[in-house]
Amino acid sequence: MKSKMHGVELMSNLKANIINEVQKLFLKKKITVLLIITAIICFLSAFFISSIQAKLVFIAMDSISFPLMTLTIFTNIFLPLFIFMTVAELFSGEFGDKSLKLVLIRPISRLKIFISKNIAIAIYIIINLIVVFIVSMLSSMLLSGKASFSIPHIMFAYFIDLVPAVVLALFASLIAQFFKSSSGAIITCILLFIGIKILSLFVSGLNNIVFTSYLNWYSIWSVGQFSFLRTINTLFMILSYGAIFFTIGYYFFDKKEV
């Protein structure tokens, strides 16, 4: 009876730790600054594009929706970087300063800790995407003075790009298990990311099967004919990558001695 009672009460420790991890992130100045940088980058690129548009009128910019362009730039360059930094902070950083002990000695299993840290990172990604979405919409309206795009369409694009971003985060949290300093983990993640990108340029066929090619998944959807089967195939492939990264990452996290 005692054990059952404990079990029921402790069920929500997963929720408790998700809140904790998110709070830990946002109480770090670095993380909040990154969000502000995201907003500035979005606004500056909008400004840059609109000024080019004014000078080079023959480029048919109108046909491209600005919020989707920002999404492409953001998901391929800045978001991976921010993901690596956040993951490194929550894993390697805590191994390094040993503050991970503070969670490990609480009544919560390591699996739940690992899940909650990854959910916190997913929440951080969502917040980032929301910031990009809002700033790019507002700045494009402000600078071009019109909004010639369909909002549900763009929201959908942002939503589906969340999936590969989370998988990239799981990849980073696997790498972060091997480092005791966040900078080491960040540099390794960046080098691996660039390495995979370069390799897929030279090895034919690799581009289709590697998860990093789908970071701006939406742009691939919109090019050419939409094939339901191919999309489902890709979705399952990305999810499989996620499952593999999660399992291996958790294996090492569970073995960790602090």
Next chain:
Amino acid sequence: MEKVLKVEGLTKLYNNGRGVVDISFEVYKGDVFGFLGPNGAGKTTVMKSITGLNTFKKGRVEILGFDLKTQFESALGKVGAIIETADLYEHMSAYYNLKIASRFYYKNMEKYSIDEILDIVQLTEFKKEKVSKFSLGMKQRLALAIALISKPELVILDEPTNGLDIEGTIAMRNLIIELATTKGITFFISSHLVHEIELMCNKVAIINNGKLINKGEHIKSIKEKYASLEDFYMNEVKNARGGIDE
């Protein structure tokens, strides 16, 4: 008497061959159980294994009747601990450090409020200050507050006065004694200082070279047989070495 902590045949060896072998002892409710041994004897290894920071292949640990390996969350539900160093989230205030720890214990569970616990460790006026600005003594007291927030039945402290100055050491020691006597908390405290154990604990176990050479005796009865706890310690260590003085 109710058994709070039971360790049976615990063996934890690191890759370098060091570690602890076949450790067995029991801590009962109301005890302030001292775990005495020189540096590198394996005190921290045992404490890390008990709190799940280490994985061990051989042996069994039971806390408040729950098996650590199979019922981890229940076993640690009423435990507070400071292992090795007072680790804190340095970028946060004392308040947030406590807030984060308290979330694991729910409204219907008995726990201290943050203000109550800050008052106990005398850190109320530093509630909103960043931990990175704290002195070592303050950090140690805050770590103890975090360990106590859940109103634990067992508190595990690894060298709680390590690195503290004289005043800090006295404050920490008095706090532990007060909590044990007024709140009835069971303590399991490691130290390499005989004097420290003598002043705080009612029982003592001795660990040397990865092996437990004494499973826990009443300090009172030791003092009846020996001139001092120090004499007892030296005698036990000498016996463990086969009667040879070093």
